[in-house]
Amino acid sequence: MMKFLPALAAVFVFGFSAGSYAETTEFCLDGEFDLGARYQGLTPEPGEFYPAHWCVTTEDDSDRVLLSMRGRSNPDMEGHWTVAFIPPDLVRIVNAGSPPDFEFRTPKAAVEAKRTRLLDPRRAAPNGEPLLTLKTSAEMSLRGQVPVVWNWRSLNERRPRLEILVDGILIFRGTGARRTIDPDEAAELWQPTPGADPIEVPGDRWPARVAMELVKLTDGVYLVQGVRTGFHHMVVETHDGLIVADAPAGWVELHQFPPEDLVPGLSISGLSEKLIDFLAEEFPDRPIRAVALTHHHDDHAGGARAFAAAGADVYAPAEIARFLGNALNSETMPPDRFSDIDGHVIVRPVEDSVTLDDDVIPVQLINMGESPHSISSLGVLAGGYFFQSDLHVPNSDADEPRDDRSETECWFAAWAVENLPGDTVVINTHSLFQTPLSRLASYVESDGC
Numbered sequence: 001m002m003k004f005l006p007a008l009a010a011v012f013v014f015g016f017s018a019g020s021y022a023e024t025t026e027f028c029l030d031g032e033f034d035l036g037a038r039y040q041g042l043t044p045e046p047g048e049f050y051p052a053h054w055c056v057t058t059e060d061d062s063d064r065v066l067l068s069m070r071g072r073s074n075p076d077m078e079g080h081w082t083v084a085f086i087p088p089d090l091v092r093i094v095n096a097g098s099p100p101d102f103e104f105r106t107p108k109a110a111v112e113a114k115r116t117r118l119l120d121p122r123r124a125a126p127n128g129e130p131l132l133t134l135k136t137s138a139e140m141s142l143r144g145q146v147p148v149v150w151n152w153r154s155l156n157e158r159r160p161r162l163e164i165l166v167d168g169i170l171i172f173r174g175t176g177a178r179r180t181i182d183p184d185e186a187a188e189l190w191q192p193t194p195g196a197d198p199i200e201v202p203g204d205r206w207p208a209r210v211a212m213e214l215v216k217l218t219d220g221v222y223l224v225q226g227v228r229t230g231f232h233h234m235v236v237e238t239h240d241g242l243i244v245a246d247a248p249a250g251w252v253e254l255h256q257f258p259p260e261d262l263v264p265g266l267s268i269s270g271l272s273e274k275l276i277d278f279l280a281e282e283f284p285d286r287p288i289r290a291v292a293l294t295h296h297h298d299d300h301a302g303g304a305r306a307f308a309a310a311g312a313d314v315y316a317p318a319e320i321a322r323f324l325g326n327a328l329n330s331e332t333m334p335p336d337r338f339s340d341i342d343g344h345v346i347v348r349p350v351e352d353s354v355t356l357d358d359d360v361i362p363v364q365l366i367n368m369g370e371s372p373h374s375i376s377s378l379g380v381l382a383g384g385y386f387f388q389s390d391l392h393v394p395n396s397d398a399d400e401p402r403d404d405r406s407e408t409e410c411w412f413a414a415w416a417v418e419n420l421p422g423d424t425v426v427i428n429t430h431s432l433f434q435t436p437l438s439r440l441a442s443y444v445e446s447d448g449c
């Protein structure tokens with residue numbers, strides 16, 4: 001999998017192996033990440049770069065790693081997080097700004113530490129030869145099995161540079177800088193944040209787990225919680241079969257080498273295949289009639305092949321139907337249930353809205369158009385509930401939007417007040433808060449909007 005291309009001996013000038021004492025160093029890459037190429041941008045096209053700052057702290061004489069990242073996970077969401085991997089079995093999410101930390105006991109700590117250390121090219125130097133190029137492949141939603149390449153440049157200078165290419169497309173570029181951390185500061189890095197005891201979380205929850213549970217919202221309308229950590233999906237039971245909102249897929253971490261899925265072993269279609277199996281148990285003899293892909297982001301649309309294999313119609317906003325049709329039928333898709341079917345995944349475009357008829361619970365798919373999150377989004381309205389993804393993700397019952405993504409929250413609140421019936425309750429993929437429309441009306445009136 002990994003191919004080492006050693007540099008010329010003359011290029012290798014760090015000389016860390018000749019150091020007289022064990023050092024702790026922080027290596028930071030300042031650069032930019034292409035959310036478009038990652039299928040997490042406004043449009044599913046390369047060239048949508050946002051600033052990214054990746055730092056890794058490592059030691060000469062241990063395998064411990066402190067990883068700190070800052071940047072955008074979506075066009076409308078800026079974030080930063082820090083995690084410590086302390087082999088053999090401790091992973092700590094470091095909340096230095098607002099303790100407590102969270103701690104997981106899992107053997108994955110050692111594996112992830114190894115993968116993450118390579119962000120510092122000095123740590124990717126077996127036998128003293130730094131690696132200029134690292135090559136592997138990864139199974140990425142909406143792409144298939146594609147090559148992933150790390151190219152280091154200027155390793156002999158003070159500011160080494162890294163480029164990461166996925167399927168031949170530049171997805172990250174950054175320039176590095178290193179500083180030595182003095183021993184007193186270094187010792188504190190590996191301690192829990194003072195002020196509150198860390199919260200112990202069962203180790204099998206790191207980094208994500210599948211623990212599905214069916215929750216009834218009202219007659220015929222359900223939420224499958226815990227499809228994977230932080231993913232909850234609406235399911236509507238109609239006479240002709242189940243209608244599911246979104247086709248979840250895994251998530252590959254590109255700052256690790258080799259990159260690995262958050263839920264390993266499921267490949268691209270596996271998570272949605274698991275959801276379909278779960279629904280077959282909960283609703284025996286009820287086929288899957290349709291899946292509504294809310295938007296083009298790969299964690300929401302990437303599992304659609306599983307639904308097509310189960311015989312479901314696949315719906316998506318008209319603006320991205322062609323892209324999804326191409327992506328889901330890519331020749332690079334690894335074997336899955338759809339591979340056994342001689343056919344094409346057909347993506348049905350929703351221009352304004354489509355109603356999937358039913359005597360009891362008709363289901364309306366509504367194209368909401370362009371938002372600060374994505375070029376287009378579908379919502380699913382059924383039985384008084386409206387499911388959407390990533391436009392309204394409340395983290396409380398407050399009457400005003402959370403301030404870290406207020407632009408999108410305000411956009412959605414205004415759309416919902418104008419377009420949804422007054423007694424609608426809004427639900428979403430990533431949080432379990434349910435929002436009555438009246439609260440969104442308060443958003444619109446609040447100072448936050």
Ligand SMILES: [Zn+2]
Nearest residue numbers: 074295297390
């Ligand atoms: Zn999204």
